[in-house]
Amino acid sequence: SQQGEEDPQALSIQEGENATMNCSYKTSINNLQWYRQNSGRGLVHLILIRSNEREKHSGRLRVTLDTSKKSSSLLITASRAADTASYFCATDGGGYSGAGSYQLTFGKGTKLSVIP
Amino acid sequence: GAGVSQSPRYKVAKRGQDVALRCDPISGHVSLFWYQQALGQGPEFLTYFQNEAQLDKSGLPSDRFFAERPEGSVSTLKIQRTQQEDSAVYLCASSPRNRGGLETQYFGPGTRLLVL
Numbered sequence: 737s738q739q740g741e742e743d744p745q746a747l748s749i750q751e752g753e754n755a756t757m758n759c760s761y762k763t764s765i766n767n768l769q770w771y772r773q774n775s776g777r778g779l780v781h782l783i784l785i786r787s788n789e790r791e792k793h794s795g796r797l798r799v800t801l802d803t804s805k806k807s808s809s810l811l812i813t814a815s816r817a818a819d820t821a822s823y824f825c826a827t828d829g830g831g832y833s834g835a836g837s838y839q840l841t842f843g844k845g846t847k848l849s850v851i852p
Numbered sequence: 853g854a855g856v857s858q859s860p861r862y863k864v865a866k867r868g869q870d871v872a873l874r875c876d877p878i879s880g881h882v883s884l885f886w887y888q889q890a891l892g893q894g895p896e897f898l899t900y901f902q903n904e905a906q907l908d909k910s911g912l913p914s915d916r917f918f919a920e921r922p923e924g925s926v927s928t929l930k931i932q933r934t935q936q937e938d939s940a941v942y943l944c945a946s947s948p949r950n951r952g953g954l955e956t957q958y959f960g961p962g963t964r965l966l967v968l
Contacts, residue, residue, distance in 0.1 A: 766954055767954060771959075778960065778961040779895070779945075780959070784955075784956060824894050826894075828954055838885075838900055838907075839885070839897040840895075840957060842887075842895045844893055845894050
């Protein structure tokens with residue numbers, strides 16, 4: 737079963753605009769990760785944010801995490817056509833490295849289209 | 853360096869046929885994961901290996917699915933008597949240590965299986 741739910745399911749923007757995707761999850765976590773998937777390169781890790789972090793930046797990416805609301809957001813600034821892909825959030829199983837924390841649970845993804 | 857590789861990239865099988873999917877993880881990676889991704893969905897966990905030990909196979913959908921990693925490197929996912937509902941992309945991922953969902957997982961390009 738899938739823990740995360742990304743919102744929106746699909747997003748279409750013009751090149752240069754910012755794109756924001758949201759993720760909600762159900763159980764406690766140690767960290768949350770965002771991955772990108774396109775047909776050319778498979779599933780690629782973007783960024784990992786730990787449960788004790790609220791915000792993290794990597795290049796044009798900004799991720800926030802609100803553990804009280806069990807939600808995260810991914811912001812891509814100054815989007816490019818090459819950012820066209822599906823974006824997934826993934827959570828671990830919580831607990832302290834115990835059984836179940838090693839598997840990632842993915843949401844259904846947000847399909848982002850960046851129009852040149 | 854070389855990433856995770858999977859073979860074959862595409863497989864068409866007749867219903868009832870057995871298939872074997874191969875994964876070559878990044879050299880030296882301790883952890884190896886198999887995920888199943890149905891069309892329009894996020895990946896779903898199948899099984900996890902730490903070196904040659906299969907520590908969790910709770911995600912395998914039926915006893916027709918079998919995975920092994922006999923020498924702690926290459927892994928094979930075998931599906932016996934394939935059914936149409938087995939049609940999906942099968943993703944393999946590896947990570948450097950035994951921290952599972954607490955660390956980045958590196959994904960292969962996947963094997964797209966179509967059962968007719």
